[in-house]
Amino acid sequence: MPANYFGGPVAERYDESHASMFDPTVVDPAVDFLAALAGNGAALELGIGTGRIALPLARRGIHVHGIELSEAMIQQLRSKPGGEDIDVTIGDFSTAIVDQVFSLAYLVFNTINNLTSQDAQVACFENVARHLHPGGRFVIEVGIPSLRRLPYGERFRASEVTDEYLGVDEFDVARQRLVSHHFNAVDGRFEKHSIPFRYVWPSELDLMARLARMTFRERWSNWQREPFTSESTKHISVWEVPS
Numbered sequence: 001m002p003a004n005y006f007g008g009p010v011a012e013r014y015d016e017s018h019a020s021m022f023d024p025t026v027v028d029p030a031v032d033f034l035a036a037l038a039g040n041g042a043a044l045e046l047g048i049g050t051g052r053i054a055l056p057l058a059r060r061g062i063h064v065h066g067i068e069l070s071e072a073m074i075q076q077l078r079s080k081p082g083g084e085d086i087d088v089t090i091g092d093f094s095t096a097i098v099d100q101v102f103s104l105a106y107l108v109f110n111t112i113n114n115l116t117s118q119d120a121q122v123a124c125f126e127n128v129a130r131h132l133h134p135g136g137r138f139v140i141e142v143g144i145p146s147l148r149r150l151p152y153g154e155r156f157r158a159s160e161v162t163d164e165y166l167g168v169d170e171f172d173v174a175r176q177r178l179v180s181h182h183f184n185a186v187d188g189r190f191e192k193h194s195i196p197f198r199y200v201w202p203s204e205l206d207l208m209a210r211l212a213r214m215t216f217r218e219r220w221s222n223w224q225r226e227p228f229t230s231e232s233t234k235h236i237s238v239w240e241v242p243s
């Protein structure tokens with residue numbers, strides 16, 4: 001089982017420390033996009049977390065099943081209205097089996113990068129393919145690796161600096177990995193929490209989809225379907241299991 005970086009204290013602070021991601025202007029377009037693809041079918045969220053997307057999607061009448069590594073994140077989900085009604089499988093979303101097939105699977109908020117090897121990311125696509133109906137879609141939301149902002153010879157890049165929070169990304173370009181270091185001010189001192197990631201390019205994700213016998217459908221720069229360009233900082237991509 002992969003390491004769990006979303007245990008007790010992180011889970012308890014998750015919604016507060018990602019407050020901007022819970023804003024309706026961020027959540028609603030994602031839920032609109034996903035609800036349209038789910039249609040009358042059920043949806044599988046990989047890394048469901050505290051239900052930021054799953055709960056509003058379920059409120060649209062869509063049956064959502066989540067896979068999640070962190071029991072503490074699920075405890076937070078369960079404490080919210082409607083949270084007890086979401087089915088959850090505790091496990092690693094690159095290997096966990098749910099005894100159901102879905103019309104939609106989705107993996108948002110950069111969570112593909114939590115799988116820190118290429119093998120695990122490929123296994124994730126293969127696992128999704130086995131959980132989708134023919135014609136079922138797989139949606140990923142993930143940032144474009146920000147290597148254009150990393151000067152040659154440098155390893156560290158500050159992502160945010162405030163009085164309460166300091167974020168530093170540490171790149172290992174040869175291994176296509178990065179570690180995000182988070183320093184949060186708690187009782188007058190900074191507490192450090194570091195999470196490893198494997199960043200991944202859109203073209204590499206397309207190849208992973210092909211390995212899992214899925215076909216590319218669409219790619220956008222945001223949930224509002226604005227065009228994906230050289231300046232896009234993230235993408236929403238959709239692949240399909242052939243009918």
Ligand SMILES: C[S@@+](CC[C@H](N)C(=O)[O-])C[C@H]1O[C@@H](n2cnc3c(N)ncnc32)[C@H](O)[C@@H]1O
Nearest residue numbers: 006047048049052068069070073092093109114
């Ligand atoms: C950035 S959070 C996103 C949570 C939620 N999807 C959202 O959009 O707010 C990533 C979540 O994925 C979970 N996660 C990371 N790697 C996982 C894995 N291999 N299997 C299952 N869950 C995983 C973490 O525990 C965490 O809850």
